[in-house]
Amino acid sequence: MTETPPQRPWERHLRPSLRGLTTYDVPQVVALARLHANECPEPWPEAVMEDLAAAIAEIDLGRYPDSSPRRLRARLAALHRCPPERVVLGNGSDEIIALLLTVLSGDNERPSTILLPSPTFVMYGHSAHALGLRTLEVPLRPDLELDPAAMRSALREHSPALCFLARPNNPTSSLWDGAIILDLMAEFPATVFVIDEAYIAYAPGESLWDEERPANYVHMGTLSKVGLAAIRLGYCVADPTLAAALDQVRPPYNIPEPTAVLADRILERHSDVQATMIRQTLTNRERLVRILADLPNAHVFPAHANIVLARLDPPAVAPRLRAALAARGILIKDVSKITGLAGCVRVSVGTSAELDLLEEAIIELRGQLWPAA
Ligand SMILES: Cc1ncc(COP(=O)(O)O)c(C=O)c1O
Missing domain, CATH: 3.40.640.10 (Type I PLP-dependent aspartate aminotransferase-like (Major domain))
Structure with missing residues (x-):
């Protein structure tokens, strides 16, 4: 049985709206590819x-x-x-x-x-x-x-x-x-x-x-x-x-x-350098779209940010793909629990090296996650 800790007197002043509110915390994980945080990872010269x-x-x-x-x-x-x-x-x-x-x-x-x-x-x-x-x-x-x-x-x-x-x-x-x-x-x-x-x-x-x-x-x-x-x-x-x-x-x-x-x-x-980094990310986005569109029966939604949303088939494959990639040090976001996004993963556009890792991992995982394909 878990015991509720006794409430200290000061706690009654806590804002009631905080009850049940989650804490926005992103664990710091050492990763080979960070494709979960919507950053622009192109290196500054x-x-x-x-x-x-x-x-x-x-x-x-x-x-x-x-x-x-x-x-x-x-x-x-x-x-x-x-x-x-x-x-x-x-x-x-x-x-x-x-x-x-x-x-x-x-x-x-x-x-x-x-x-x-x-x-x-x-x-x-x-x-x-x-x-x-x-x-x-x-x-x-x-x-x-x-x-x-x-x-x-x-x-x-x-x-x-x-x-x-x-x-x-x-x-x-x-x-x-x-x-x-x-x-x-x-x-x-x-x-x-x-x-x-x-x-x-x-x-x-x-x-x-x-x-x-x-x-x-x-x-x-x-x-x-x-x-x-x-x-x-x-x-x-x-x-x-x-x-x-x-x-x-x-x-x-x-x-x-x-x-x-x-x-x-x-x-x-340095805004010219920044513009070059953005152009590279746009090029990499096209590649990421191709990688995800190539998954069996995947639907890739039109991408206008440095992120690509894909609906996978069957839907249960979304959390499994996230976990299998995470085990290989590649972080993506499973958004399949969000209303309206069943079966979806969100992948940020990475550097070319990060996309190489993603592509290789996906080729390896295909048989495991889509045995019939
Ligand atoms: C739509 C949108 N607005 C704002 C932010 C927050 O950006 P900032 O890093 O400036 O707090 C994010 C971060 O992911 C976002 O997706």
Whole structure:
């Protein structure tokens, strides 16, 4: 019999919404191929690394960083052709998500509702639930596109404070119709639409960002998916009033100086190298699609991010493939338990060497996982 530990007196102050909430923790596993975390693993050339080291060497470690990194915000503002006051920086876009939910959470009597297409990036729901906010999930269509009628009726009926739309989406890699999103935004001005373009580098020419968008449009971005996951830099461009509210709750000094310095140096001097890394990832994506499409009766969904989603047949093979690859040091994500994704695995685009390992392992595993094929 397991005993429930006695409750210490202070525990009654714990936020009730934390009960039952899982902890987002990704175990650090030594792996030969990390195809589970949606990173851009292309290596930065040595010359770039040396330049970054020189930039880091100039940091005065005993001093606080700029509380509102003005230089980096000005650079991002120039890239987005908007005033710097509209740019808010976060410790990854995870922090921006939490800040948006905090400022738009409503009051205690009427907590806000958050609208999410489903499935989508887990942190939107996780952070909303941590704050005790209700989420409303609208299933995607079977082809993993947005369902405009269902979205419209949820917006009409519940008037949510926020609607998060990842474009391209994770874990589906789908790129939802921009015209539908812009129509919804115009029809429902009382809802703030966060267009999360974390993966937009892998859908060239598809960004919805335009500084003339209405006040309920928030553009969210991150450097995590373009070769800089280690530095944790996310940002949003919001209406000035919303940006000011985000700054009211943002912890001061949330961007460490090394992060600000490295991000600024890369955007200033090395964006051409970054573009080459992205182009290589796009080429590797085509190869990954071919590898997965070659599995017996697999269905590979159109891929617009640096991830590929495949539905395997029979569906029970998805967790088995993940486990068999993990045993060989190759990490992929089994998403088959997510509603709507039965039988699916999500595989991030790796380097050519990582894809070599994946391809070899899959050839070896074929007979074991698909004995009849
Ligand atoms: C759609 C989407 N948005 C945001 C993030 C979080 O990015 P960051 O590393 O900037 O916190 C992820 C991470 O996987 C994601 O998939």
